Amino acid sequence: MGVFAFVFLGGGPTPTKPRPIDTDTTRLVRTLIAHAAGHPSAKIAIRSGGVWVDEQAWQRAEVRWVSPTAVQHSAAINPHAWLYIVAEFAEARREAWHRGDLQAIDTALSHHGLDGYAVSSIDVVTAELLHHILLESTHYLGAIEVDMGHPIMRDLLWSYLIPAYELIGTKLGFVDLLPSEEDRESLDESGWWRDVGATNLYWTTDSDDAYQHPDPIDIPPASLRGHRAFTNLQRIMAPTVRERILDEFAVNPAKLPADTGAFCARPFPGSDFVVVPEAKLRHYALDLQHDTGKHKARLFRDLLGIYADDWQYLAEQLRRGVRQAPALREVRSDQYGVRFDVVTAVQGRNGAIKPVLSGWIVKPGMPATLTTTLPAARGTCADAGPDAVPILPSTDFGDWSLLWRVASAAADQAADLVVPYPIIAVDGNQRQYVLAGATGLADVRIRDASHGFGQWLLTTGRASSCGESAAEISAPVEGCDAAAAWAQTFADVVGWHGIRCAVRTSAR
Structure with a gap:
């Protein structure tokens, strides 16, 4: 028993040959009810809706004041994530049980999106029967067994679809996600549901979890392929420095730069770089002879055994700290740009691990650049853990x-x-x-x-x-x-x- 999806060309009805959705639903439900006549204890959930890759590939792109009291948020599709999802979906689908024209499904998903039904829980024999019945439908493309241990497959072909109907034996229930009897169609009137052979018609809702009609779906542990896909998508979608700054502005728009009233995280060449100028370390924070930097240099020497010649060793740890920190500290704006802080657990040349505070600035059209650094106060929690840096001691x-x-x-x-x-x-x-x-x-x-x-x-x-x-x-x-x-x-x-x-x- 499993979850099977039955997909159609999406994008809405065409003027020349619209898709008769009620007819498709009738075919699907009638077949399931006829099958349930010999299985009175059968419980089946049906979902329907659009299958769109975009929902998994959106990333926040900009926050902007549009009036003294209103803030506009915009998002953009990560093209790498979008293409990865489409390609992973295509390969995973080919490995699973499927029927229909796979190339047509690929093309429809990437150009128009798909419409479809997801049915749980049925066996392959029933899925095969439904597929042959739906071949008579306009714009029908094929059937796919859903790997519920594959996050991309599960989301596209189950989680993102809308619970619509439930079958308990030969009884047909209409799932109402937003209970309001005034908006419900009267099942006593004429409609497609009169032609499916149901012994009982009813409306149902579950305020706790309407998405699990009629029985909860047990989500299995991630499959090997599903785990790899989830990990890869996380890597692709890992927020950049600018996106983490944007997260702070989305919550606290009052921090947006006063001159522009906006901040954009859309990528540009070099935008994901993290720059550590040699002068900020070798000739300042690690320089024991510098008029103002020598106090920091002594701390780095005494606590971590890091000297001026080790500036690249420290620089790479600070860069990694910025990239790995889940959130940035003290995000703020001034006339020079957007500033933030990060505390990194730095491993010294002496083997000690100490929290090191670093300050950064992001100027318009420029990557994040180090402004200052020093060992943090004792007991300060680090935002990013220590990371072995491949730089040899002198x-x-x-x-x-x-x-x-x-x-x-x-x-x-x-x-x-x-x-x-x-x-x-x-x-x-x-x-x-x-x-x-x-x-x-x-x-x-x-x-x-x-x-x-x-x-x-x-x-x-x-x-x-x-x-x-x-x-x-x-x-x-x-x-x-x-x-x-x-x-x-x-x-x-x-x-x-x-x-x-x-x-x-x-x-x-």
Whole structure:
């Protein structure tokens, strides 16, 4: 027994051939009642409505004052999330029991949306029967078994649909989600329900949970595919710094910048960067000789064993703290931009872990940039936990084997976390979503392999020679997006150690 969805071309009726919804409902319910005649204890729930990907891909985009007393909120679709949902839905559906034209369903979902019914709980034999009955319906596309352990499938084909009817044996109940007898159709009058063979007609509601008529649906643990899809979608939809600022403004619009009365979180090139200027750390907060920064530098030295030469080590931990903090502290606006604070649990060179306060500013059209930092007061709770940073202490600079292990491990992890951007493969009239994204390669070029790390890579066979005195490392992972992430992370890590390199990617 399971949940099955029966889907139609969405977008509303067309002028030339409208979809007779009452006729479709009659066919569906009549078939189920006829089947229930031999199963008087059967309990079935029916939902109906539109199937739209957009609902899972919306993200808050802007908050703006539109009058002295009114604030306007707007949202935008995350294109990566939208395409991932469509592609994951297409692949998951192909793995499940299904009937009908899958390509037509894919096209309808991405262009018009789908309309449909979800029926619970029935067996495959009944689902097959319903499918053949509905083949007579206008715009009918096919049937799908819903993996209730797959969040995307469950939401699109069950949770987001509206509870409409329940069948208990041959009795037909109409579910009223917003109980108001004045709005209910009279079941004593003529209507499609007179043609389905029900022995009893009634209105029903459940103020506690009307979505679970007639029996609660037991949501199973996430399936392997469902868990992966949920995790990937969370990664794609993880809020950026600007979106977390926007969350604060949505709750407290009085904090919006006074000059514009608005804040926008829509992405632009580099908007997701978190910038830590070298001067703010090496030449100020970690500089024991700086007139005003030396007091902070002593704290970093005494508490964490972090010195000026460790500025990249501290910078990367502060960057990660901003990206990982679930909420930002003290969001506020002034004439220079929007400011906020974050407390990060920083791991020192001495192994100690201490909370470190950092202040940041977001100027119009610019990424978040560090303004100041210092160890926080004892007992301060951190917004983001400690994270191992792949930067060697200065005493280990020159240990190329260790640098290789650290850089390649960080690159492997970055590649594992990538959610590829799905593509559409076209072969003649056939179109199919490819969840794995584009194929491709990426490599890291060490610009000077005449000595140091580059020479070690060539000597040990970990890189190939290219050009004049250069060494090239190919990303050892499949897929253009994963390879690019591997190469960029490897380049970042060795770059933090003063080694000049460049990244090249190519999609195929």
